[in-house]
Structures are given as C-alpha cells and as structure tokens.
Amino acid sequence: MAEKRDLIEMFRKMALLKMNDEKLRSTIKSGRLSMPYYSSRGQEVIPAAVSVCLRKEDYICTIYRGIHDSLAKGAPLKQVWAELAGRIDGTCKGKGGPMHITHPASGVMITTGIVGSTMPIANGLAWASQLSGDGRVTIAYFGDGASNIGAFHEALNLASLWKLPVVFVCSNNGYAEHTKYSSGTAIDRISKRAESYSMPGVTVDGNDPLLMHAAAREAIERAREGGGPTLIEAITFRFYGHVFGDDDSYMSPGERAAHMEKDPYPIYRNWLLANNHATENELAAIETGIAAELEEALQFALASPYPDAAEIYRDVFQHEVEAA
Numbered sequence: 467m468a469e470k471r472d473l474i475e476m477f478r479k480m481a482l483l484k485m486n487d488e489k490l491r492s493t494i495k496s497g498r499l500s501m502p503y504y505s506s507r508g509q510e511v512i513p514a515a516v517s518v519c520l521r522k523e524d525y526i527c528t529i530y531r532g533i534h535d536s537l538a539k540g541a542p543l544k545q546v547w548a549e550l551a552g553r554i555d556g557t558c559k560g561k562g563g564p565m566h567i568t569h570p571a572s573g574v575m576i577t578t579g580i581v582g583s584t585m586p587i588a589n590g591l592a593w594a595s596q597l598s599g600d601g602r603v604t605i606a607y608f609g610d611g612a613s614n615i616g617a618f619h620e621a622l623n624l625a626s627l628w629k630l631p632v633v634f635v636c637s638n639n640g641y642a643e644h645t646k647y648s649s650g651t652a653i654d655r656i657s658k659r660a661e662s663y664s665m666p667g668v669t670v671d672g673n674d675p676l677l678m679h680a681a682a683r684e685a686i687e688r689a690r691e692g693g694g695p696t697l698i699e700a701i702t703f704r705f706y707g708h709v710f711g712d713d714d715s716y717m718s719p720g721e722r723a724a725h726m727e728k729d730p731y732p733i734y735r736n737w738l739l740a741n742n743h744a745t746e747n748e749l750a751a752i753e754t755g756i757a758a759e760l761e762e763a764l765q766f767a768l769a770s771p772y773p774d775a776a777e778i779y780r781d782v783f784q785h786e787v788e789a790a
C-alpha cells in the first residue's frame with residue numbers, strides 16, 4: 467500500500483483539484499472569467515495518484531480537460547489562473563489560455579485540444595530522455611475517445627518497439643463529447659488494446675486512490691527502469707457536461723446523480739479518518755489553506771494586465787525574429 471506521506475499528499479492534491487474546479491465554475495458563472503471550461507470534477511483521483519508517483523523533473527502531456535493534471539504535477543496556481551484569464555502573468559503570458567496550459571519548469575510540457583495528440587508528443591519527450599539518459603518518465607494523459615484516433619495506435623506501437631519511458635494514462639469517463647463509450651468504441655476494455663502492441667495493459671478503478679496509486683507506481687517504475695511503456699485505463703466519470711454550460715441530455719436519466727453519490731473525494735476523506743491516517747483537524751486545515759490559495763490566485767489573475775499586442779510576435783520561434 468502507499469506510504470502515509472503519499473496517502474496525505476494524494477488527499478491534498480484531490481482537495482486542490484476539486485476545490486479548484488468549484489472555484490472556476492463559480493467564477494465563470496459570476497461573469498468574472500470568460501473562457502471555455504472542460505470540468506474534470508469527479509476525475510481527481512487519477513492525476514493525484516499518478517503525480518505522487520512522479521518526480522518533479524518528469525514530464526506530462528495533457529488535454530483540454532487536463533487542468534487537474536497540470537495542477538497535480540505542480541504547475542503554480544497563481545500563474546495558471548492568470549493564464550486562464552489570458553493575462554501577462556500567466557504560464558504562457560496569456561497567449562495559451564485555458565486550452566494550452568504549459569509550464570515546463572514543473573514538467574507540464576503541453577496541453578492540447580487535438581484529441582489523441584498527447585501520445586506522439588509524449589513519445590518524442592520520452593525518446594529524448596532515452597537518448598540523453600536523463601531518467602525522466604513521461605505521462606500521456608487522454609480520454610477514452612482519443613483511443614480511437616490513429617495517433618494512439620501509432621504511438622503505442624512505436625513506444626513499445628523502442629521501449630520508451632512513457633506511460634499512457636487513459637481516463638475512461640464513459641463519454642467522448644456527447645457519445646457514449648459503447649456507441650463509439652468496439653472493444654469493452656481499452657486496456658486490451660495494449661496486447662496488440664506487446665505492452666502491459668491494465669484496467670483500474672480510477673476513482674480508488676489506492677488501486678490507482680498501485681497501478682501508476684508499477685507502470686512508472688517499469689518505465690524508469692527501462693522496461694518500456696504501459697497502458698493504464700482508469701475507469702471514472704465526469705460529473706458535468708463536456709464543456710461548461712452544456713447539459714446532460716445525452717446521458718441516461720439518473721446516471722450522473724448515481725455517480726455523484728459515489729464522489730471519490732468524500733469517500734477517500736472518510737477512509738483516511740476511519741483508518742487513522744489523519745485527523746479531522748488536519749484535513750480541514752488542508753482544505754482551508756487551499757481555499758485561501760485559490761482566492762489569492764483569482765485576485766492575482768484579475769489584477770494582472772492583458773498582454774500587449776506586440777507579444778503576439780514573441781515566443782513564436784526558438785530564436786526571436788523581428789516582425790517585418
């Protein structure tokens with residue numbers, strides 16, 4: 467089982483991701499922020515468990531529904547909020563926005579809106595690590611729908627052939643946009659696809675922190691030791707629509723409510739208390755601290771200026787060029 471340090475750190479990360487999502491949704495609703503937002507509420511366990519098994523210098527590549535992946539990896543909260551708001555103090559000076567959170571200093575190498583594109587990019591990073599011997603592991607996060615894109619299959623094949631230090635983490639939340647899993651995917655378990663590419667594949671309850679932690683740790687250790695890639699299919703559910711503001715009319719009645727009743731956050735919180743891993747005061751102090759950090763991040767973001775128009779020509783090429 468995970469050590470106590472990891473158990474508490476997973477809780478801290480889950481609390482951050484859950485509360486960050488709540489803060490974002492209420493801020494957008496209030497009109498203080500205007501942005502496309504793809505909530506990952508309900509899916510907190512996956513990045514929390516994966517991240518506690520990673521080192522700071524390891525890499526992640528994630529998707530539009532990946533703000534939780536970036537924050538769990540350690541992207542700085544204030545700069546992330548400034549980026550969401552499109553401000554100069556953001557991780558990409560406000561030029562990336564919510565769909566492109568990037569912060570190499572914390573290993574967040576890319577957030578992409580192109581479904582399926584994290585896997586080949588992760589391969590490139592992992593190949594660089596293999597060639598340089600830097601010992602890094604790269605995580606490619608993606609959704610169940612992305613596993614039907616050609617790039618998924620190409621990337622798994624190459625990663626296995628070259629034994630790249632990469633872990634493919636699929637958050638199977640049951641839907642791709644508004645399409646139910648069974649209407650778009652011709653196999654019952656995405657992890658079975660790993661066999662076609664001669665790599666280990668595992669399906670895990672992505673809402674169970676202990677199981678998710680064990681699966682992530684094994685795959686990350688294997689990658690770091692030169693054993694090559696793993697495909698992890700983490701079963702989960704997203705509590706809200708594909709994008710903020712859409713409805714759930716494509717779900718069967720009561721489906722969402724049934725999943726919300728099994729919210730992994732209070733379940734894990736109660737488990738920690740019941741098994742004497744933490745006291746109520748300790749957990750409450752973590753939550754209070756995060757609430758303060760989130761308010762500070764919001765104020766920081768709103769106080770930061772928008773980028774100057776000249777910024778549009780900067781950071782475009784590795785070597786800066788003067789615009790004609």
Ligand SMILES: Cc1ncc(C[n+]2csc(CCOP(=O)(O)OP(=O)(O)O)c2C)c(N)n1
Nearest residue numbers: 531579580581609610611612639641642643
């Ligand atoms: C290449 C490509 N095709 C289609 C889209 C439109 N699109 C945006 S999100 C999405 C669904 C992806 O679902 P999934 O991979 O399961 O991730 P989830 O949104 O459930 O986290 C689609 C088809 C896109 N962004 N990129």
